Amino acid sequence: MTMPLDTDPHTDDAHLLARYAKGDAAAARALTVRLVPRVHAQAMRMLGDQAEAEDVAQEAMMRLWKIAPDWREGEAKVSTWLFRVVANLCTDQLRKRPRGNVPLEDVAEPADPAPSAEAGLQTKARHAALRQALADLPERQRIAVTLRHFEGATNPQIAATLGISTEAVESLTARGKRALAHALKGQIDALGYVG
Protein backbone atom coordinates (compact mmCIF):
# COMPACT_ATOMS: atom_id res chain seq x y z
CA MET A 1 0.00 0.00 0.00
CA THR A 2 1.33 3.45 -0.83
CA MET A 3 1.48 6.20 1.77
CA PRO A 4 -0.57 9.36 1.12
CA LEU A 5 1.67 12.14 -0.15
CA ASP A 6 0.90 14.57 2.68
CA THR A 7 2.08 12.12 5.35
CA ASP A 8 5.07 10.73 3.47
CA PRO A 9 8.10 12.25 5.20
CA HIS A 10 10.36 11.41 2.25
CA THR A 11 8.46 13.64 -0.11
CA ASP A 12 9.51 17.19 0.70
CA ASP A 13 7.49 20.32 -0.03
CA ALA A 14 9.71 21.45 -2.91
CA HIS A 15 9.29 18.08 -4.62
CA LEU A 16 5.52 18.29 -4.21
CA LEU A 17 5.54 21.82 -5.59
CA ALA A 18 7.49 20.63 -8.63
CA ARG A 19 4.88 17.92 -9.14
CA TYR A 20 2.10 20.50 -8.83
CA ALA A 21 3.87 22.61 -11.47
CA LYS A 22 3.65 19.59 -13.77
CA GLY A 23 -0.11 19.36 -13.29
CA ASP A 24 -0.29 16.84 -10.44
CA ALA A 25 -3.52 17.46 -8.49
CA ALA A 26 -2.52 14.96 -5.78
CA ALA A 27 0.49 17.14 -4.99
CA ALA A 28 -1.82 20.14 -4.57
CA ARG A 29 -3.91 18.20 -2.07
CA ALA A 30 -0.82 17.08 -0.16
CA LEU A 31 0.59 20.60 0.03
CA THR A 32 -2.75 21.99 1.18
CA VAL A 33 -3.05 19.43 3.97
CA ARG A 34 0.56 19.98 5.03
CA LEU A 35 0.92 23.72 4.79
CA VAL A 36 -2.45 25.39 5.38
CA PRO A 37 -2.66 24.52 9.12
CA ARG A 38 0.83 26.00 9.68
CA VAL A 39 0.13 29.08 7.62
CA HIS A 40 -3.21 29.60 9.34
CA ALA A 41 -1.71 29.16 12.82
CA GLN A 42 1.03 31.69 12.06
CA ALA A 43 -1.52 34.19 10.75
CA MET A 44 -3.74 33.64 13.80
CA ARG A 45 -0.83 34.32 16.15
CA MET A 46 0.15 37.44 14.31
CA LEU A 47 -3.35 38.81 13.73
CA GLY A 48 -5.54 37.35 16.48
CA ASP A 49 -8.51 37.49 14.14
CA GLN A 50 -10.02 34.37 12.63
CA ALA A 51 -11.48 35.94 9.47
CA GLU A 52 -8.31 37.89 8.68
CA ALA A 53 -6.13 34.83 9.34
CA GLU A 54 -8.23 32.76 6.93
CA ASP A 55 -7.90 35.39 4.21
CA VAL A 56 -4.13 35.61 4.74
CA ALA A 57 -3.77 31.82 4.61
CA GLN A 58 -5.71 31.64 1.36
CA GLU A 59 -3.75 34.53 -0.19
CA ALA A 60 -0.39 33.04 0.85
CA MET A 61 -1.30 29.68 -0.68
CA MET A 62 -2.53 31.44 -3.82
CA ARG A 63 0.93 33.02 -4.17
CA LEU A 64 2.50 29.60 -3.75
CA TRP A 65 0.37 28.11 -6.58
CA LYS A 66 1.26 31.07 -8.74
CA ILE A 67 5.01 30.78 -8.20
CA ALA A 68 5.07 26.96 -8.59
CA PRO A 69 6.11 26.85 -12.29
CA ASP A 70 9.04 29.21 -11.58
CA TRP A 71 10.14 27.56 -8.31
CA ARG A 72 13.74 26.40 -8.38
CA GLU A 73 14.38 23.45 -6.11
CA GLY A 74 17.26 23.91 -3.70
CA GLU A 75 17.17 27.71 -3.61
CA ALA A 76 14.84 28.17 -0.64
CA LYS A 77 12.64 26.05 1.57
CA VAL A 78 8.96 26.26 0.72
CA SER A 79 8.00 26.54 4.41
CA THR A 80 10.47 29.40 4.95
CA TRP A 81 9.26 31.23 1.85
CA LEU A 82 5.66 30.85 3.03
CA PHE A 83 6.55 32.03 6.54
CA ARG A 84 7.91 35.25 5.07
CA VAL A 85 4.92 35.76 2.82
CA VAL A 86 2.50 35.26 5.72
CA ALA A 87 4.54 37.55 8.01
CA ASN A 88 4.43 40.33 5.40
CA LEU A 89 0.73 39.87 4.64
CA CYS A 90 -0.05 40.00 8.39
CA THR A 91 2.06 43.11 8.82
CA ASP A 92 0.19 44.85 6.00
CA GLN A 93 -3.08 43.86 7.68
CA LEU A 94 -1.96 45.10 11.12
CA ARG A 95 -0.76 48.40 9.69
CA LYS A 96 -4.21 49.00 8.21
CA ARG A 97 -5.84 48.71 11.62
CA PRO A 98 -6.63 51.89 13.54
CA ARG A 99 -4.03 52.72 16.18
CA GLY A 100 -4.42 52.81 19.95
CA ASN A 101 -7.42 50.54 20.09
CA VAL A 102 -5.99 48.35 22.85
CA PRO A 103 -8.49 48.78 25.69
CA LEU A 104 -5.99 48.87 28.55
CA GLU A 105 -8.41 50.71 30.83
CA ASP A 106 -10.79 47.79 30.45
CA VAL A 107 -8.01 45.56 31.66
CA ALA A 108 -7.40 47.62 34.77
CA GLU A 109 -11.06 47.86 35.68
CA PRO A 110 -12.96 45.06 33.96
CA ALA A 111 -16.74 45.21 33.74
CA ASP A 112 -16.93 41.63 34.98
CA PRO A 113 -14.87 41.32 38.15
CA ALA A 114 -14.57 37.53 37.87
CA PRO A 115 -10.85 36.58 37.76
CA SER A 116 -11.21 34.47 34.60
CA ALA A 117 -12.88 37.27 32.66
CA GLU A 118 -10.23 39.74 33.82
CA ALA A 119 -7.43 37.39 32.91
CA GLY A 120 -8.97 36.77 29.51
CA LEU A 121 -9.23 40.47 28.75
CA GLN A 122 -5.72 41.06 29.96
CA THR A 123 -4.34 38.33 27.75
CA LYS A 124 -6.27 39.68 24.78
CA ALA A 125 -5.00 43.22 25.35
CA ARG A 126 -1.44 41.97 25.89
CA HIS A 127 -1.44 40.02 22.66
CA ALA A 128 -2.99 42.88 20.69
CA ALA A 129 -0.35 45.32 21.96
CA LEU A 130 2.44 42.89 21.15
CA ARG A 131 1.09 42.19 17.64
CA GLN A 132 0.94 45.88 16.89
CA ALA A 133 4.47 46.41 18.19
CA LEU A 134 5.70 43.48 16.08
CA ALA A 135 4.11 44.99 12.99
CA ASP A 136 6.10 48.18 13.58
CA LEU A 137 9.46 46.39 13.63
CA PRO A 138 11.71 46.48 10.55
CA GLU A 139 11.09 43.38 8.43
CA ARG A 140 14.30 41.49 9.25
CA GLN A 141 13.94 42.06 12.99
CA ARG A 142 10.31 40.97 12.86
CA ILE A 143 11.13 37.81 10.90
CA ALA A 144 14.02 36.95 13.23
CA VAL A 145 11.96 37.46 16.41
CA THR A 146 8.88 35.59 15.14
CA LEU A 147 10.89 32.72 13.68
CA ARG A 148 12.67 32.33 17.01
CA HIS A 149 9.61 32.54 19.25
CA PHE A 150 6.74 31.31 17.07
CA GLU A 151 8.49 28.60 15.07
CA GLY A 152 11.21 27.71 17.56
CA ALA A 153 13.84 28.20 14.85
CA THR A 154 17.50 28.00 15.82
CA ASN A 155 20.03 30.73 15.04
CA PRO A 156 21.52 28.82 12.05
CA GLN A 157 18.00 28.27 10.65
CA ILE A 158 17.16 31.98 10.99
CA ALA A 159 20.53 32.85 9.49
CA ALA A 160 19.80 30.65 6.47
CA THR A 161 16.36 32.20 6.04
CA LEU A 162 17.65 35.75 6.14
CA GLY A 163 20.95 35.07 4.40
CA ILE A 164 23.05 36.46 7.24
CA SER A 165 25.62 35.09 9.67
CA THR A 166 24.63 33.32 12.88
CA GLU A 167 26.25 36.10 14.91
CA ALA A 168 24.16 38.69 13.10
CA VAL A 169 20.99 36.77 14.04
CA GLU A 170 21.77 37.16 17.73
CA SER A 171 22.18 40.88 17.35
CA LEU A 172 19.07 41.18 15.14
CA THR A 173 16.78 39.39 17.59
CA ALA A 174 18.21 41.35 20.54
CA ARG A 175 17.59 44.65 18.70
CA GLY A 176 14.10 43.49 17.79
CA LYS A 177 13.22 42.65 21.37
CA ARG A 178 14.71 45.91 22.65
CA ALA A 179 12.57 47.79 20.14
CA LEU A 180 9.50 45.85 21.28
CA ALA A 181 10.26 46.64 24.93
CA HIS A 182 10.70 50.28 24.00
CA ALA A 183 7.40 50.35 22.08
CA LEU A 184 5.51 48.71 24.94
CA LYS A 185 7.21 50.77 27.63
CA GLY A 186 4.65 52.07 30.06
CA GLN A 187 2.15 49.38 29.11
CA ILE A 188 3.98 46.41 30.56
CA ASP A 189 2.68 46.91 34.11
CA ALA A 190 -0.83 47.63 32.86
CA LEU A 191 -0.71 44.47 30.80
CA GLY A 192 -0.14 42.44 33.91
CA TYR A 193 3.59 41.78 33.69
CA VAL A 194 5.76 42.59 36.65
CA GLY A 195 9.38 43.28 35.85
Next chain:
Amino acid sequence: MTDPDKTPPHCMAVMDQMLDDLAHAPVPDVPDAVMARVMEDAMAMLPPPGGVVAPVAVPWWRDMLQAIGGWTAVGGLVAAAATGFVVGVGGLDTVSGDAIWSLGTGTYYDGSGALDAFGWDFEEG
Protein backbone atom coordinates in the same frame (compact mmCIF):
# COMPACT_ATOMS: atom_id res chain seq x y z
CA MET B 1 14.06 60.11 23.95
CA THR B 2 15.01 56.86 25.62
CA ASP B 3 17.81 54.89 24.00
CA PRO B 4 16.45 51.44 23.17
CA ASP B 5 19.93 50.00 23.77
CA LYS B 6 19.61 50.88 27.46
CA THR B 7 16.61 48.58 27.97
CA PRO B 8 16.75 47.09 31.48
CA PRO B 9 17.32 43.31 31.53
CA HIS B 10 14.02 42.64 33.27
CA CYS B 11 12.19 44.25 30.33
CA MET B 12 13.94 41.86 27.97
CA ALA B 13 12.82 38.94 30.14
CA VAL B 14 9.26 40.28 30.03
CA MET B 15 9.51 40.51 26.24
CA ASP B 16 10.58 36.88 26.03
CA GLN B 17 7.69 35.93 28.27
CA MET B 18 5.17 37.94 26.21
CA LEU B 19 6.41 36.46 22.94
CA ASP B 20 6.34 32.92 24.29
CA ASP B 21 2.82 33.45 25.69
CA LEU B 22 1.65 34.61 22.27
CA ALA B 23 3.41 31.71 20.57
CA HIS B 24 1.68 29.20 22.84
CA ALA B 25 -1.75 30.80 22.71
CA PRO B 26 -4.26 28.22 21.49
CA VAL B 27 -5.05 28.49 17.80
CA PRO B 28 -8.34 27.18 16.39
CA ASP B 29 -8.25 24.45 13.73
CA VAL B 30 -8.46 25.51 10.13
CA PRO B 31 -12.13 25.46 9.10
CA ASP B 32 -12.94 22.93 6.36
CA ALA B 33 -14.30 25.78 4.25
CA VAL B 34 -10.83 27.39 4.16
CA MET B 35 -9.19 24.10 3.12
CA ALA B 36 -11.82 23.77 0.40
CA ARG B 37 -11.23 27.33 -0.82
CA VAL B 38 -7.46 26.77 -0.98
CA MET B 39 -7.96 23.51 -2.93
CA GLU B 40 -10.33 25.28 -5.29
CA ASP B 41 -7.65 27.91 -5.99
CA ALA B 42 -5.04 25.20 -6.49
CA MET B 43 -7.21 23.38 -9.01
CA ALA B 44 -8.07 26.60 -10.84
CA MET B 45 -4.37 27.40 -11.21
CA LEU B 46 -3.18 23.82 -11.82
CA PRO B 47 -0.74 23.89 -14.75
CA PRO B 48 -1.46 21.54 -17.68
CA PRO B 49 -0.02 17.99 -17.46
CA GLY B 50 3.70 18.14 -18.13
CA GLY B 51 3.89 21.74 -16.98
CA VAL B 52 3.97 25.05 -18.74
CA VAL B 53 6.41 25.11 -21.66
CA ALA B 54 8.53 28.23 -21.42
CA PRO B 55 8.43 30.27 -24.64
CA VAL B 56 11.68 30.00 -26.65
CA ALA B 57 13.39 33.31 -27.39
CA VAL B 58 13.13 34.17 -31.12
CA PRO B 59 16.13 36.01 -32.66
CA TRP B 60 15.45 39.53 -34.00
CA TRP B 61 16.25 38.61 -37.59
CA ARG B 62 13.61 35.89 -37.57
CA ASP B 63 11.01 38.46 -36.45
CA MET B 64 12.10 40.74 -39.31
CA LEU B 65 11.92 37.85 -41.77
CA GLN B 66 8.36 37.13 -40.68
CA ALA B 67 7.46 40.82 -41.03
CA ILE B 68 8.51 40.97 -44.69
CA GLY B 69 6.76 37.73 -45.64
CA GLY B 70 9.08 34.85 -44.79
CA TRP B 71 11.58 32.93 -46.91
CA THR B 72 9.44 33.21 -50.08
CA ALA B 73 9.66 36.98 -49.91
CA VAL B 74 13.41 36.79 -49.37
CA GLY B 75 13.70 34.56 -52.49
CA GLY B 76 11.79 37.16 -54.52
CA LEU B 77 13.99 39.96 -53.23
CA VAL B 78 17.18 38.07 -54.13
CA ALA B 79 15.87 37.27 -57.65
CA ALA B 80 14.89 40.92 -58.22
CA ALA B 81 18.28 42.17 -56.99
CA ALA B 82 20.17 39.69 -59.21
CA THR B 83 18.08 40.64 -62.26
CA GLY B 84 18.69 44.32 -61.63
CA PHE B 85 22.41 43.76 -61.35
CA VAL B 86 22.61 41.76 -64.61
CA VAL B 87 20.53 44.31 -66.52
CA GLY B 88 22.67 47.12 -65.18
CA VAL B 89 25.98 45.52 -66.13
CA GLY B 90 24.69 44.54 -69.60
CA GLY B 91 23.53 48.10 -70.30
CA LEU B 92 26.95 49.51 -69.53
CA ASP B 93 28.63 47.16 -72.05
CA THR B 94 26.42 48.35 -74.95
CA VAL B 95 27.30 52.04 -74.48
CA SER B 96 31.01 52.29 -73.73
CA GLY B 97 33.44 51.79 -70.93
CA ASP B 98 33.76 55.53 -70.58
CA ALA B 99 30.12 55.88 -69.67
CA ILE B 100 30.99 54.68 -66.22
CA TRP B 101 33.03 57.88 -65.70
CA SER B 102 29.90 59.95 -66.27
CA LEU B 103 28.43 58.49 -63.09
CA GLY B 104 31.02 60.37 -61.04
CA THR B 105 30.73 64.00 -60.09
CA GLY B 106 34.39 64.94 -60.78
CA THR B 107 35.95 66.05 -64.07
CA TYR B 108 37.80 63.56 -66.21
CA TYR B 109 40.16 63.73 -69.16
CA ASP B 110 38.75 62.76 -72.56
CA GLY B 111 41.96 61.46 -74.21
CA SER B 112 40.67 60.64 -77.70
CA GLY B 113 38.89 63.96 -78.30
CA ALA B 114 41.83 66.03 -77.16
CA LEU B 115 44.35 64.15 -79.31
CA ASP B 116 42.15 64.44 -82.40
CA ALA B 117 41.70 68.15 -81.94
CA PHE B 118 45.43 68.62 -81.33
CA GLY B 119 46.25 66.85 -84.64
CA TRP B 120 43.90 68.93 -86.75
CA ASP B 121 44.76 72.19 -85.10
CA PHE B 122 48.46 71.55 -85.74
CA GLU B 123 47.97 70.83 -89.46
CA GLU B 124 45.79 73.87 -90.02
CA GLY B 125 48.50 76.02 -88.50
